[in-house]
Structure formats: C-alpha cells, structure tokens
Amino acid sequence: MTTQQTPPPATPTDGPEPSPAAGATHRRSAVAPGAVSLDLAAQAPELSNSVGEYLRAWVKRIRSGESGLLPVVGGLLILGIIFQVKSHYFLTAGNLTNLLVQGAVFVLLGMAEIWVLLLGEIDLSIGYVAGIGGVVTAILAAPPDNFPWWAAILIALAVTAAIGALQGALVILLGLPSFIVTLAGLLGWEGVLLYLVNGHGTGGTIRLSNSVLLDLSNGNLSPVASWVVMVAGVAAFGAVTILRDRHRRVSGLVAPPMAVSVAKVVLVAVAGVGLVLITNVNRSVIGNLRGLPYVVLIILGFLAAWTFVLGRTRFGRYVYAIGGNPEATRRAGVSLGWNRLWAFTLTGLTAGAAGILYTSRLGSISNNIDGGTLVLYAVAAAVIGGTSLFGGRGRMVHALLGGLVIATIYNGMGLIGLAADYQYMLTALVLLAAVTADALARRGRAKA
C-alpha cells in the first residue's frame, strides 16, 4: 500500500541527508529570529488556556457552518422528548436497550458508508453486501460445514471485503462513477444473496444455530462485568484524552483548554454510567435479563478502531485529502488508487460485520431482506450525523449518532402505533434537513 512510501527527510532528525550544503541546517538557517517571536506572539491567544477564548472560537466555527455534533445531539433529544410524551414506554430501560440493539445495524452500516462518503464517492450496494456477510456466516456455521463461529465470521468478512475491493477496483481502474458500479452491485448482490439462500436454506431462510453467533446481538455481559467494562473504557478514554491534550499544551501546540478536555471526559463518563444503569435494569417480564448487550461493545469497538485509523494513520489522512481535493493530493505524490481501494474494501468489510449482527439479531437470514432500504438508512445515518455527501468531511461518530436518530424514529414510531408509512416519511424529512444543512454549510464555506 502506498502509505508505506518513505518521504524524503523533512526534519533534521529524520534520517540521513544526502545533500551536505542544503541538508540539516536548511530550515534552521532560514529562521529570522525576529520573525519567530513575532509568530509565537501571534499564536499566543489561541494557545491560552482560557475557556472563554475556546468557546468564542467554537461559536465562530458554528456560525461558519462547522456545527459539529450539536444538531444531531439536539435532534436526538427532541425526538426522545416527543416519543416519551406520546408513549410512556419509550424511556423505559427495556425499550432503550432494545433501541440500541436495533440501531446497531444502522450504525455499523453508516460507518461502512462513511469510508466512501469521505472520498466523495457512494456505495449503494452495502445493504445486500451486508446480507451476503450474514448468509455466508450462517451457511458456514451450519451443517454440513460446521465451521467454528470465528472462522465463519472471518471468512464472511473476507468475502464482503473482497466485494468492496472489487467494486472499488471497477471505479478506480475503469473510471466509472461509484454511483453506477454500486447500483449494479445493489442488483447483482441481491441476486447472489437469493441464489445462496435458496440453495442452502429451507423455505427461503437460513437459520443460525450457533450460540455464540446468536449472542452477538442477543447476549449481554453480567451486570458486574458491565460496570467493570464501562469503567475501564471510560478510564482509557479519559487517560488518552487528558494526557494527549496536556502533552500538546505543554509542547506549545494547538490544544483545547484543560477545562474542555475534562468536560469531554465527564460527558463520556456520564453517558457510560447512564448506559450501564439503563442496561442493568431487568428488562425481562418473566426471567432475569440484565447487563450491557455485547452488540454495544462491538459497535464501540468499531468506532474506536475506525476513528483511530482515520485520525492517526497516513491512510486515514489521505482519505480526507482525496475527498477534499483529489488533484492536489495526486500532486502531493499520493497514490489515489491504492488509498481509494482500501477505503472501498473497508466499506465492504464493515458492511459484512453489520450483516452478521443483523442475522444474529433475527436468528436467521431470509431472502426477503430489504437491502435497498438498509443502504438508504446507512447513508441517512452518516449524513444526519454530520458527514458530508460532498467528500472530505465526516467522522465515524457521525454514524453512531445518526444511526441512533434513525433507530429512535423507527422504534418510537412503532411504539406509538404509526406504521412504516409514517416512519419512512419522518425519516425522509430528517434526512432532507440533514442534507440541506450539509449543502448550506458548504455554501457558507465557499462564500467565506
């Protein structure tokens, strides 16, 4: 992969420098001492640990169209209030846990879609690619193959990753629009899915009988383990956030003030405690069903991993760069092809994982899975969360929040007895609002 190309030395400490005259002293000798102090002075207000300064910058960003997570979190709260007023069952622990499990598939599909959306591309096929992930897992785990559950999952993910790579290769090598290639995928993979289900299943479904696979979406940690895992997760997040921000402040780099770092961690801690309090309530009428669903951990695991790859690796950087300005990225010596191919591959892989969770929740996969609606929900989740359809802007957490919005609509509408017709219409309105916000923000930026 291209990200392994070694760049020419760019710092004095960065390896042997072939040209003696222009080498290690280059940058230093170019320094005009006066200019340096001037520059640092100019940076000072922005580095000051003042919360007020930070908030002012934040308000400015929102005004210029970079509203961040504010709209989607606000929307989530408003939807929650509306549904709670309409149905007192909505905010019960049992329903909220159910909502999380329902939302998991939308969230993961949204993350799959974000990989290609960041490039400025789209993948319409992920609904059925997810279906294939579920089907392959189900077939391999059942007789006569009887693969162990982990092998079934790994093979299924390899298959869906390969599907993503194949579609990506068609887009990249032939220069075809991803819209068209994946539209063909939407049809073609549904065909493959029908072929597999009808060939291996009975009555148009393949059952899942492996208990580990069923537990992925239906099992949960014990209440005690839920607390332990949550505390460990929040502690890890807190340590990473606080230490990183502190290190940046100490080194004189751009960083948020201490109070803001702490506030972030407190917010996550509150969310974590709330999550465990809710999921640890017994939600079964007859038996005892308590604890954090595994699926929540799976989702958070993907969120952490993909956020890390996007934020900390060269490949992640290039995904954003290609989405922002492909020609500039090419001129910077970056291989567009390989990086785009990897992004398409990760889309396929993540979609496969979503399909496995989907199959696990239903306990089977049938030939009437609606991959068309699933992909629309996936795009909607990403865009509602704040990822741009125009490429270059978005984060994995957008899929989490956008997916929760969709799951809330889906769940809440069901509770108050409104059927699919109203669900679709409301989802459409929310999606339109999100896309409009995206387009307006883009126009605002263009004007600025």
Add this chain to the structure above:
Amino acid sequence: MSIATDTSTPGLAGGAGGPLLGLRGITKTFGAVQALNGVDLDVPAGQITALVGDNGAGKSTLIKTVSGIWAPSDGVISWEGRPVEVHTPRDADDLGIATVYQDLALCDNLDIVQNMFLGHELLTRRLLDEATMEKTAKQTLADLSVTTVQSVRQPVGSLSGGQRQSVAVARAVMRDAKLVIMDEPTAALGVSQTAQVLDLIHRLGERGIAVLVISHNLTDVFEVADRIAVLYLGRLVSSGPIADYDTQRTVELITTGGSSTRSDGNGTGNGTAESKD
C-alpha cells in the same frame, strides 16, 4: 547525487558541471492546441531562473511537465546530466523537485499543518507524528514571516488568498529539495509577504538550491533572478544571464517574441545560455 551542490558555489554563475535540470525539445499538445513547441531550457544549480511570458505562453504547462503532472508529448528531461522519466508527481519528488502551483493545489478541508505535510507525513511508530509536524510547520511559517494566521490548525479553506499562497510556498520550501519551482508565488501576496518570498528565493539560491520562478512582475524578476528565460506562444525565444537583459528588451520579447530585434544577449561565454526561435 551531490553533483549539484558540489559545483554550485553560492552566487557563482554557470557551473562547469552542467545544469541541474535540462530540457530538450519539450513539446506539449492539448488536442489541437500546441502549448509548448520544442522548448530547450537549462536550470543551473544554485541559481535563480525566472521564466517569463505572456498569459497563455505555456509557462505553467512547462513546469507541469517537469513536475510530473503530465508527460510531455515529445522531448527529453535530464536531471544532473542524466536523462530521466518524470511520469508522476512522486517521480519529481524523488528527484528533489518541489513545486508551488499557480492554483496552489491545497486541500481546503485539511488544516495548515496537514496541507504542508501532505504526502510527506512524519511518522513515529507508523502513526502520524502530529507534534513534530505542527512544530515544524509553525517554524517554517515563522521563517516566512507569516504571522497573520490565527492557528496552524485552521482549515486552509478558511484562509485568505495570500495566506493560502504562503502555505503553498511554505509547503514547497519546507522540504530539502534541490529545485524549487514556483508558479507566480507572489501573485496574491501583500508588500511585506512578497518581500519575504523574494528574500526566501534569494536564500534558497545561496544555499545551492536551484529556483525556477514564474512571475509577471518584472521588477521582482530583475530583483531576484540570476537568469531569465522568455516563452512566447509555446517557444523559448530567449534565455541568458539577467545582466544581458533590461526591462524594455524583456517586455519586447514577452509581447512580440523578439521578432523585431534579433536577440544578441545569448551565448555570453558560460555555455549555458540558449536561444531558440
């Protein structure tokens, strides 16, 4: 590898070791448009070569062939005396060519640091080394006296035209290139920033780095350049040491291709001057 730096004592003209970059018969056609027509040009190490010409003369097209944006339709590029193939920007980069493009080629969604290191990210343990990159970027901007940006973590899309240009220039000079090409690097800059960039070009030359700079501002050209090359309708009509030119003659070459006065400023004895018609 080190021929260029060995032979070019700072400030000295010419150089017996031959030019750093040599172009022979470079031709480029876009469909029916012939943008370049058999251009021969030498860019010596440690010298500042100004490339001038009217709008549409083919200046940007010429530097794009050298930078690997597109292949020439015909002609040979040689580097340190050896013929080379420059198929991709990465090839040019590997040779040691850094370019500031006329359209700047920045990613608006990335911040200043990310743009300055795009394609050359520093890594520690295979992960992005943001701290070192941010410090280095800040230092380079300070060298250029770019003090007006609020934060190096600002997206480039939120910068003014001049600030964007400063980022593009900083990006090119930050790396230890042997040849820095700048396509109208001061076009959007204010008075003090322009002076800084011209000063920077001087300093690059003093350090033995070759600079090929395109500019429409002849005052700047005469202030900074050691050599001048004039393109007219895709042909190189004249080139030589700056001492052989004055503003009036240069303007004439730019506007008419020198058809009225046969150039006699070539061949001043150092063997690198070229003339073509």
